[in-house]
Amino acid sequence: MLKQTEGSHAVAEAVALCRPQVICAYPITPQTHIVEGLGEMVKAGELADCEFINVESEFAAMSVAIGSSAAGVRTYTATSSQGLLFMAEAVYNAAGLGLPIVMTIGNRAIGAPINIWNDHSDSMSMRDAGWIQLFAETNQEALDLHIQAFRLAEELSCPVMVCMDGFILTHAYERVDIPTQEQVDAFLPGYQPRQLLDPADPASFGALVGPEAFTEVRYLQHHKQLRAIGLIPQLAAAFSKEFGRNSGGLLRTYRTEDAETIVVALGSVNGTVQDVVDEMRERGVRIGSVSICSFRPFPLAALRAALEHAKRVVVLEKCLAVGLGGIVSDGVRKSLSGIALHGYTVIAGLGGRAITRTSLTRLFEDAGRDELEQVTFLDLNADVVSFELERESKTRRTGPTAEAILRRIGPVAASIG
């Protein structure tokens, strides 16, 4: 059914259609409206055989999720930002144990400085935890990816994060098509656990594993994600057949066929990028873009096939590997091993800074002339940075940086962009 609704609410409805049996979440910031919506549904009795457990922290949320998933029930939680960091230890455990938990990340920045806005720093910090990470471009895709995520997680016995841009998607009202219960039931069978805490057939979970076997357990975790490379496109195709629209997959190309410049990005910024691509194409610029949906596993071969004929690749990243540059760029470079083309990393949208068509157009034109630095910070306020560096060079006791920059910038209520 077509509906104009908030991203968080659309995802809550999708999760409910997946018939979760345990939803455990810490309900306070940095949480989204998703678990609030699910909590209301459980309380109203709209979700049969589902228990909503309010826990005292994100660490507890993932710990309860591990327990309930090991007990053989379909389990869901959501968090973002510092909340994800607080559950980090349990996040690794869920993957190491191979428990098919599905978790939404409403992507947000990580402090300090304190910032509640969108970027990809949170889920990127867990990129090597062993979870599959899928990024949504729109609220429709976020909704659809949750339905695919439960099936993917349960087929592989591997946890899946569905990452959607905080605020930009979670708080945006747009049109979504909410499937029927019958459609979802036809696509997503009941959970058949590979491993189960069962008093009738006792087993121990979480054994101490020494050097004699640790590598093998880890290898099999890696192997599972390599299998996901094949399974993710299959599920996307099956989804398309059942629901009549394309969502998910490893990646999606946009006007890349004869493109000299290809932009690679994750998540909702792809929409803005595609608008800019169209506008530049009208002016005869041979440009295209690639939206990576599956960040873990990283689609090396599919990305290579999409990029190998380009002259240059611009990786637009909403996260920063401090001291290195890009995180996504690392994977992109790896996918292009042995191919000589210009590669640029652009750090953009940190802490919720708007990524505008004007800035992207200028950026892509600079890239087309190969006039970009290896690592560029989009719309960096060079005056403020120079002023602060100058100030720091003059005196020892300079005080906190963030506060000094805020004083320099002045009140922000007056600005729109």
Next chain:
Amino acid sequence: MFQVRIHGRGGQGVVSGAEMLSVAAFLEGKYAQAFPSFGSERMGAPVMAFCRIDDKMIRVREPVLQPDALIIQDSTLLQQVDLFEGLPVRGYVLLNSTHSIDELGLGGFARGPRHYRLHMLPATELAVKHVGRAVPNAALLGGFAAITGVIALASVVAAIRQKFPSKIAEKNVAAATEAFDLAAQTLDTSDA
């Protein structure tokens, strides 16, 4: 694509206003996207929300930098925020105020070759009268429908009924309907 920026203060229903506008457009079969500026969520703090309306899917995610119309829920923001930023010549402005354009010193924006289509609406008074609370968003949407013609009053009314429980909805519908009629009258007397 028609782009709207709503300015107001925390507690005035700015975000709900953008949301209802998007629902109204959706009910007319259009694509719409509404989102807040994600600022500090404090009572009284300047707040912005955006709404885009189009006949095709909307992909862009940047804030509305070049609005076709502004809805200003609180005239005290005129001194605090560069409200008209990005608004083109002949852009629509709907300002919640009991004062006239000249009383607010906005004559320069309303007349001359580069003028905006500036309309005043006593939306807070309409809200107090019908709803009993100083939340002007529904009334302003009624006024918006009248001055821009981008959406029909009936769609605004349907969106209000989706948003609120029936008793509160009907009060807001009354405010929006009177606002629509008032704004339609000012439209007749202006050169817009």
